[in-house]
Amino acid sequence: MFNDKIELKDFEKTDPEYQELLRRVLAIQADCEIGGPNLYVKDILPNAPRKVDQLIVARTAAEEMDHYRKMARLAGDMGVDVSYVLSRSNQERYVEAFRGTITTWEDFSVFGFLIDRVGRFQLEEFIGASYQPLARVVEDPQVIREEEGHIDFGTNCTAECAAKGGEAKERIQKSVDYWYTKGLDMFGKSQSYRSERYRYWGLKRRTNAEAREQYTREVNALIEKMGLQIPDPNKGRLYT
Amino acid sequence: MGEGMEAAPNTEVLDEQFKEFIQALQSAVSRAMPHIKDDPKVVDKAIEDCKEILDVVMEGNVSEWLK
Numbered sequence: 255m256f257n258d259k260i261e262l263k264d265f266e267k268t269d270p271e272y273q274e275l276l277r278r279v280l281a282i283q284a285d286c287e288i289g290g291p292n293l294y295v296k297d298i299l300p301n302a303p304r305k306v307d308q309l310i311v312a313r314t315a316a317e318e319m320d321h322y323r324k325m326a327r328l329a330g331d332m333g334v335d336v337s338y339v340l341s342r343s344n345q346e347r348y349v350e351a352f353r354g355t356i357t358t359w360e361d362f363s364v365f366g367f368l369i370d371r372v373g374r375f376q377l378e379e380f381i382g383a384s385y386q387p388l389a390r391v392v393e394d395p396q397v398i399r400e401e402e403g404h405i406d407f408g409t410n411c412t413a414e415c416a417a418k419g420g421e422a423k424e425r426i427q428k429s430v431d432y433w434y435t436k437g438l439d440m441f442g443k444s445q446s447y448r449s450e451r452y453r454y455w456g457l458k459r460r461t462n463a464e465a466r467e468q469y470t471r472e473v474n475a476l477i478e479k480m481g482l483q484i485p486d487p488n489k490g491r492l493y494t
Numbered sequence: 495m496g497e498g499m500e501a502a503p504n505t506e507v508l509d510e511q512f513k514e515f516i517q518a519l520q521s522a523v524s525r526a527m528p529h530i531k532d533d534p535k536v537v538d539k540a541i542e543d544c545k546e547i548l549d550v551v552m553e554g555n556v557s558e559w560l561k
Contacts, residue, residue, distance in 0.1 A: 266499055295548050305537050306530050309523050312544035316519035319551065323512040330505030337508055341554035 256455045260385050265332055272455045273332075275448070276385055279457065280329040282348045285339040286373065287322035289352030291315040292344055294365065297357045310407060311362070317400040324391050331387070350492060351436035360415060364429040366408015368437040368473060374401045375441075375465050384456030409476065416480040427482050434485040437473070441466035443493045504560055511559050518547050 260268055265276075295315050302308045329336045339347075347353050351369055356362050377398060383389040391397060415426035442449060444463035452458040460468075474484050488494070526540030 262499070291548070292552055295552055299541075299545060299548065305534075305541065306527075308541050309526055309530070309537070309544070312519055312541070312548065313523045315548055315551075316516050316523070319512060319519075320516050323509060323516070326512075327505065327509050330502040330509070333500055333502050335502035335504070337504070337556050340551075340556055 256384060258384060258456075262331055262387055265385075269455075271451065272457075275452055275455060275457055276388075277329065277332065277334050279452070280325055280332075280334065280388075281336050281339070283376070284322050284325040284329060284336040285342075285348045286352060286376075287318050287325060288339055289344070289347045289349070290318045290365070290370070290373075293352060293354065294356040294362050297355065298359065298362045301359075302362075303359055307359075314366075314404050314407070317404070321397060321400070324397070328387055328391065349440060351433075351440055358425075358429070359411070360425045360429040361433070363408050363411035363415060364426065364433045366404050367412040367476075368408075368430070368433045369440070370401060370404040370408060371473065372437050372440045372469065374398065374405060375469055377401060379458040379460065379465070382456075382459065388457075413480045416482050423482070430477060430482055431485045434473070434477075434487075435490045438466060438470065438487060439491055439493045441469065441493070507560060508556070515547055515551055519544055522547075 256272075260272075265273065291314075294311065299308055299311045299315075302311050326336050344355065345353050351372075356365060377392050380388050380392040383392075412426055412430070415422050417423075442462040444461070444466070446462050449458070449462045453461065470487065477484050522540040522543040526537045529536045
């Protein structure tokens with residue numbers, strides 16, 4: 255295992271595999287951060303149920319933009335320009351969950367409940383990372399706190415829809431079914447060579463399977479508490 | 495910056511541009527939140543401002559921002 259602590263000034267001296275993995279993960283992270291607002295701003299900002307919700311959508315987008323900025327800055331300082339992710343279409347995003355559009359309040363709510371939660375898991379991977387500038391970004395409580403704010407809002411809205419019963423509950427169940435699959439896939443393949451290399455180089459803490467298992471336990475308990483059905487974890491999956 | 499290590503072009507400029515976008519959004523939201531129940535004009539204006547800023551960001555026309 256690699257136990258060194260790397261600063262920007264040391265980056266060029268590191269192993270090429272380390273450099274490649276770090277460049278890759280920062281590009282993907284930046285893409286995901288800006289990918290969220292690109293999914294929901296267009297339709298949800300003007301059509302959120304109440305004005306306060308519209309403001310929350312705008313604030314959420316601003317916070318995700320700031321997370322993008324921080325990742326883009328880390329990459330840029332290493333000589334990697336990730337600004338191409340700002341102008342690409344949703345269909346070109348690295349991660350499948352960000353390739354569509356969100357047009358309903360139910361999908362926006364569940365996106366916060368389930369997908370922002372995966373985002374929190376992914377940011378937590380970098381706590382204590384060997385690359386110190388990255389570790390410092392995620393160890394600053396602001397980033398995780400903001401992500402938790404998005405998750406809590408999404409979770410509360412999802413629970414409210416479920417509690418209404420009837421058609422509202424059916425609609426939110428449909429959204430949970432859709433995003434649950436996307437969320438589980440976001441952890442990648444359980445047998446992933448690259449995931450092992452990230453761990454070897456001290457860039458991630460958990461295996462894909464471990465992180466997915468912890469996530470599943472967390473969300474299943476919440477879905478049940480809301481009186482919704484836990485979706486089939488194998489249905490429609492791309493990565494297992 | 496490390497010895498011989500060069501940042502990607504426009505890293506600083508884009509970082510500053512994003513800070514401006516984010517600050518403008520946060521300022522609009524903060525201005526409106528306390529008036530959510532008592533001043534619809536302030537709230538509507540803030541939402542309109544947010545839409546305008548976010549339209550620019552979502553458009554992602556980076557070369558325009560660098561001019």
